[in-house]
Each structure stands twice: as structure tokens, then as C-alpha cells.
Amino acid sequence: MDYYSKSVNKLIEELTRLPGLGVKTAQRLAFHIINMPEDHVNSIAGAMVNARNSVKFCKECFTITDQELCPICSNPKRTHDQIMVVEETKDLVAYERTGQYNGVYHVLHGVVNPQLGITPADIKMKELIKRLEGDVQEVIIATGSTTEGEATAMILSKFIKPTGIRVTRIASGVPVGGELEYVDEVTLMRAFDGRIDM
Numbered sequence: 001m002d003y004y005s006k007s008v009n010k011l012i013e014e015l016t017r018l019p020g021l022g023v024k025t026a027q028r029l030a031f032h033i034i035n036m037p038e039d040h041v042n043s044i045a046g047a048m049v050n051a052r053n054s055v056k057f058c059k060e061c062f063t064i065t066d067q068e069l070c071p072i073c074s075n076p077k078r079t080h081d082q083i084m085v086v087e088e089t090k091d092l093v094a095y096e097r098t099g100q101y102n103g104v105y106h107v108l109h110g111v112v113n114p115q116l117g118i119t120p121a122d123i124k125m126k127e128l129i130k131r132l133e134g135d136v137q138e139v140i141i142a143t144g145s146t147t148e149g150e151a152t153a154m155i156l157s158k159f160i161k162p163t164g165i166r167v168t169r170i171a172s173g174v175p176v177g178g179e180l181e182y183v184d185e186v187t188l189m190r191a192f193d194g195r196i197d198m
Contacts, residue, residue, distance in 0.1 A: 008030060008034070011030045011033065011034075012026045012027055012030045013026075015029050015030060054066045058070035058073055060073040060104075060131070061073050061104060061105045061106050061107055062106065062107045062108075062109065062124045062127060063089045063092055063105060063107045064089050072092075072096075072104055072105060073104055077102075078102055078103060078104050079102050079103045079104070080103075080104055080134075080135075081103075081135050081136050081137040081138070082102075082103030082104070082136075082137060082138045082140065083103060083104055083105065083106050083128075083131065083136055083138070083139050083140070084101065084103055084104070084105050084106070084139075084140040084142050085105070085106045085108060085128060085139060085140065085141050085142060085143065085156060086105055086106070086107055086108065086142050086143070087107075087108055087109075087110065087111055087143050087144060087149065087152075088107060088108075088109065088110075089107055091107075091142065091144075092105045092107060094185075094188060095142070095188060095192070097185055098185040098188050098192075100192070101192060103138075103140070106124065106127070106128045106131065107124065108123040108124050108125065108128070108143070108152070109123055109124055110122065110123045111123065111143055111144070111146070111148040111149050111151070111152040112148060112151050112152045112155055113148045120155055123152075125155075125156065125159070128156070129159055129160075132160065132163055132165060136165055137165065137166060138165065138166040138167075138168060139156070139160050139165055139166070139167050139168070140168050140169075140170065140192070141153045141156055141157065141167065141168065141169045141170070142170045142192075143156075153169055157169075170192055171192075
């Protein structure tokens with residue numbers, strides 16, 4: 001049974017498509033939006049459309065950006081011979097919050113998962129291997145400690161080691177099965193500092 005008008009129901013329905021939003025939260029957000037000043041609603045809608053239309057992948061590390069190179073890759077003060085490999089942009093952000101890592105990143109956009117048909121060709125692995133043709137001294141593999149994250153780390157190590165580049169893995173201070181974006185900064189830095197050669 002519909003309790004609201006078609007436009008309100010449509011707004012609630014669209015909000016429930018966002019990750020982590022159930023019907024009740026979507027209803028609360030919908031009513032909040034309806035009661036906001038029109039210029040605030042237009043500003044939010046405009047920011048969403050603008051972000052969707054202007055965001056692309058950094059041509060170097062494949063994080064999301066609205067420039068050719070992201071602010072990290074274009075920063076000459078970063079250590080460009082050290083690359084931390086992460087699964088998603090949110091993992092990069094988690095490490096950046098620590099303020100302790102000064103190298104650059106490579107975002108895979110996923111992990112190898114044969115059950116879902118995701119192979120090394122489906123993530124940004126060949127792009128990483130191409131980057132290693134430059135002056136890279138160390139690759140830090142910071143994929144999650146899930147089964148898929150560990151498998152991806154092993155595959156990466158297998159491809160990188162023959163190049164003579166040092167390959168390290170973040171320490172297990174990150175809980176098994178944990179998502180990096182939810183791990184606190186201290187734990188992330190302990191995992192980084194305790195990384196091991198693969």
C-alpha cells in the first residue's frame with residue numbers, strides 16, 4: 001500500500017539503491033530533502049550530477065579524480081618509487097588519513113575471485129605491471145586479508161618478483177576478513193610498518 005505520493009515514493013525508492021540505506025533510512029532522508037530549502041536541494045543534485053559526469057580514473061594510479069592525474073600522482077613531493085597497491089579508492093583514502101605514507105598508489109578496482117569470474121585481466125593488474133617499467137623500488141601489497149585479497153596478493157607477488165623489485169605485504173594487524181576503510185589509522189600504520197617481504 002502506498003502511503004505517499006508517487007514523487008515521494010520514487011525518491012525513497014531511488015535512495016534505497018544507495019549502499020547501506022534501507023527503507024527507513026531512505027524515508028528519513030527523503031523527508032529531510034523535502035523539507036530542505038530548494039537551493040540546498042538543487043546544490044546537492046548539481047554536485048551529484050557534476051561528480052558523476054566529471055570524475056574519471058587517474059591515468060597513472062587509477063583512483064578517481066577530475067584531472068588527468070590525481071593530486072597524489074601529480075605531487076612531486078611524493079615518493080614515486082614506492083607504490084602501495086590497494087583494492088579500491090576507499091582503501092587509498094584510509095591510508096591517506098594516517099598522514100604517514102608518502103609514496104604513491106595503484107588502485108586495482110577489485111580482487112581476483114574465480115567464483116565470480118573475476119580474473120587478473122578484469123582488474124588493473126596489467127596497468128600495474130606496466131608502471132613497474134619505471135624507476136620503482138618497492139611495491140607494497142595492501143589488499144584486504146580476505147581469501148580473495150590474499151590470492152590477489154600472491155598473484156601480484158608472482159608477477160612482480162621476477163623484475164627484481166622488492167615486494168612487501170602489509171602486516172596482519174588488519175583483521176582477517178576486515179575491510180580497510182573501517183580499520184583505524186593506528187592499526188593501519190602498524191600494518192604498514194610491519195609489512196613483510198613476499
